Amino acid sequence: MASHTKVEKFNSKDEVTAQAEIWKYILGFTPMAAVKCAIELGIPDILENHETPMALGDLASKVGCTESSLYRIMRFLIHYKIFQVKSISKTSVGYVHTPLSRLLTRQGKHSMADLVLLESTPAMLAPLQKLSAWVLGDKELPFKAVHNTDLWGFCAMNPAHSELFDRAMACDARVAVAAVIKGCPEVFDGLKTVVDVGGGDGTAIRSIVEAFPWIKGINFDLPHVASMAPTCNGIEHVGGDMFDRVPKADAVYLMKVLHDWRDEECINILKKCHEAIPQDGKVIIVDAIIGRNEDDHDEFKEVALMLDILMIAHTSDGKERTLDEWSYVFQEAGFTRYTVKHIQAYQSVIEVYP
Structure with a gap:
């Protein structure tokens, strides 16, 4: 049988x-x-x-x-x-x-190709193997556990990776700024000067000044970054440290900066921004909000959650925040109110007022 x-x-x-x-x-x-x-x-x-x-x-x-x-x-x-x-x-x-x-063409206006190439490098993927050790209380953060330095130190020691990182961030900046300009151009009404803190090569502030030519733009980043930014009409490149001071302007623009830092550092950065703007000025934050539009259909709902895992792997205690967590750092930095505008991107626009 x-x-x-x-x-x-x-x-x-x-x-x-x-x-x-x-x-x-x-x-x-x-x-x-x-x-x-x-x-x-x-x-x-x-x-x-x-x-x-x-x-x-x-x-x-x-x-x-x-x-x-x-x-x-x-x-x-x-x-x-x-x-x-x-x-x-x-x-x-x-x-x-x-x-x-x-979106994968190398020269396309809204290309995201360099972001794909960055996040698929062994250097960026390897720290993801250390998530469980981090959850179990490993004092060494995932990126440093793999590379013996933080992301910024790694970029400083690896010029090719640093160049790819800068190109990838510029990709994200072009897409995000275009979404801000299209979705809520009123954010820039009445502003004569805007300082982009952590502006890198000036991609974001360049797009803003091109769309609103009455604005004088200031691209503010670490001296070695600002010194390499290309010259552009209407934009002044200024080197410095945002933990020491922020150049004065009608508005401070912070795009994907605060998510790199713990609450304490965020509060300190925001205090410097508070000092830089007049009483009728504001801080414009373009960043993710976890749980935004929870009851609505949101094509980008999962992006903030995935990015939060990357923040664990790649930064020194950086994180994506819920609206309550954003509210806390605003209040601690001395701001009194804020408004939120959602755009066709995973980021939202938060206007924060003294």
Whole structure:
């Protein structure tokens, strides 16, 4: 008599779903790896410069690879809706862009390619392996546990990584500032001077001054950063330390700065901002709020939570904050009120008043 192997059946639909879902975590690194591969091969830019759907053979020729290897990468990315296919003829198809893949072009206005390349580097991924040690009370923060220095020290010792980091932050800045300008331009009404604290290469304040040319912009960052920023009409680059002083202006602009720091440091930075503005001035904060629009549909709801995990891995006790946590640091820094505006980005705009 033939033997029969007993096949275990799942007891419920939930168990089947769980079995399928767990593979998304087991193999969760593969979408990042495939997208990084596409960027490194230049596929988004090749398609951007090709006006019609591009056949596999033509794309492979342009990339300089075999059709068989490229096909497998493209098949994966099409499944994830990074790219799409369209008919060329009755018997053949070609690859074309989607709104998502256009964000992966290297020179696109809203390119996020350098952010993908940054976060997929071994240097940024390795500290994520130390999360459990951090939760269990390891005094050494994840990034320092791996690299024997903090992120800023690592960048100082690794110029290529520092350059990629700066390009990645500029990507985020361009997208966020465009969302601010489009979603709530009234934030800049009546302002004659704006100082961007931690402005890096000046990407953000440059976009603001271009949109509102009556504003005089001040790009404020550490001296070695400000000294490398490109010259731009209407913008003064100033070097200094935000823990010592902030240049005076009608408004202080803080985009993705405070989330790098613990409450104590945030309060100190905000106190310096308070000293820099007049009584009728304000601080404009562009940063994530965990739990924003909790009752509404929010395409960016998960982004702040994921970024908070990255803050554990990459910074010295930085964190993304809930609105209550934001309110606490505002009050402790001596501000009396604030308003919140949501934009089409994972950040919100918080206007804080003396």
